[in-house]
Amino acid sequence: MASTRPLRVGFVPEHFSTPIHFAKKHFGLDAELIPFPSGTGHMITALRSSEIDVGIGLTEGWIAGLGKAQEESKSGDKDGGYRLVGTYVETPLxxxxxxxxxxxxxxxxxxxxxxxxxxxxxxxxxxxxxxxxxxxxxxxxxxxxxxxxxxxxxxxxxxxxxxxxxxxxxxxxxxxxxxxxxxxxxxxxxxxxxxxxxxxxxxTPWSSWKIVASTSLVQQQQGDDVDDKLDPRVDDLLDRLNQGIKHFNENLEEAVQYISTELDYSEEDAREWLKTVRFPKRTQGVDPKVVVSTIELLCKAGVLEVGKGIDANAMIAQKR
Missing domain, CATH: 3.40.190.10 (Periplasmic binding protein-like II)
Structure with a gap:
């Protein structure tokens, strides 16, 4: 029987988190939101130690963490503690x-x-x-x-x-x-x-934010072209985020008010930021091409190593 415990969702408490706030406030997102002001690297540690179930953070951080885990694996296990399940921001950072x-x-x-x-x-x-x-x-x-x-x-x-x-x-x-x-x-x-x-x-030369879930919430299916099955709570989270994003796009003044009063940004900066960001209509899934191109650049930059068995498909639970 699937657990009914609310998911523990790690996020960075910055302006990008506004649709998450709207999903909770207006659309009944049933999750414990845990702020990580120190960023994606800290969330990776928290996922691997089972302190959180889902993380919403930076593309390059998630992929670098999974790539390093694959490089260091002695048994061929490509787990890494979490999998990519969704896209949160389409624009570069x-x-x-x-x-x-x-x-x-x-x-x-x-x-x-x-x-x-x-x-x-x-x-x-x-x-x-x-x-x-x-x-x-x-x-x-x-x-x-x-x-x-x-x-x-x-x-x-x-x-x-x-x-x-x-x-x-x-x-x-x-x-x-x-x-x-x-x-x-x-x-x-x-x-x-x-x-x-x-x-x-x-x-960044890639879309900047992705959503990951602990591998304990992912039931792997056979075949690279078959999406893995997610815990129903993750599916519900992604649906609620879609609603939060839609509300964000249709209520920009409410977004400015929240960002400039609750997140310590000026109203002017909040308005300027709105001109630069685009969230997806559907958060479900990750484009494998984005993962492959990110891996290639991370290898070129020396963060990951070519020829160390890095597998982009193994990082993704749900494809676009």
Whole structure:
């Protein structure tokens, strides 16, 4: 008999979470919403330790986490603790590149090569995008490894794990880290306050947010072309999110009011963000092409390794 316990859903308490709030407020979403201000990497840990059942987070973080699990598997098990079940945001994410307000020596993005990058966690979006930036800038160079093998040099002198956005901001001002990357509109209010300074920005080359579910909620079916069966509570969650997104699209003033009063963004920034974001009409399913292209870029950036048995199909429970 299927469980009737409400799902524990991890999410990032930023402006992107507004349709989740609407699904709960207006459409009876029966779930315990658990905020993870530290981001996708923390949700991966929580999923694997059974602290949450579902996570709504960044595409690159989810895929990097699954790819690493597949690379490290000794038994050929491609579980990873969770599977991709849905798409939450269609548009790319703009990552702002930030340093301390009193770091005049850091003038341009190119001055960050071989510097200390601050990240929330290893494998998080802030970590992954550092390597995407490095690949785009040509900072990842081949070096000779053991036995004549070719390895990739690190583009940074150090990777400083700081867990939260607040600690990242503190670190670039104290000198513990030189720069970090975080979503632009979340960073902007701290530019406006003069707490941190923007050095540049970079967009993800993929749709930016996906929904994952613990493998305990996924009943695998035989065949790559057959969608796996989801726990009915996950199906219901996706349906309620669809309703929350529809309400969001039809009630933008309510969205602005919520974002600017409950989530600590200015009304001006909330309105500007609305011009940049597009949610799907149906959250159900993930486009395999998006997963494959993300894996390819993560391999190119050195986050994942080519030839280590990474299987895009094994990451996806529900395809579009």
């Amino acid at each position: 703009c990552w702002a590149i930030s340093t301390g307000a009193t770091r005049p020596e850091i003038k341009t993005v190119d001055s960050l090569q071989r510097s200390r990058i601050g990240v929330s966690r290893i494998g998080s979006g802030s970590y992954v995008m550092g390597y995407v930036l490095a690949d785009e800038r040509g900072w990842i160079l081949p070096t000779a490894g053991i036995g004549g093998s070719i390895e990739q040099s690190s583009p940074f002198s150090d990777t400083v794990v700081l867990h939260t956005f607040e600690k990242l901001r503190q670190a670039v001002n104290s000198g513990e880290a030189d720069f970090f990357m975080w979503e632009y509109f979340t960073s902007k209010r701290y530019y406006d306050k003069g707490e941190i300074r923007k050095v540049g920005e970079i967009y």
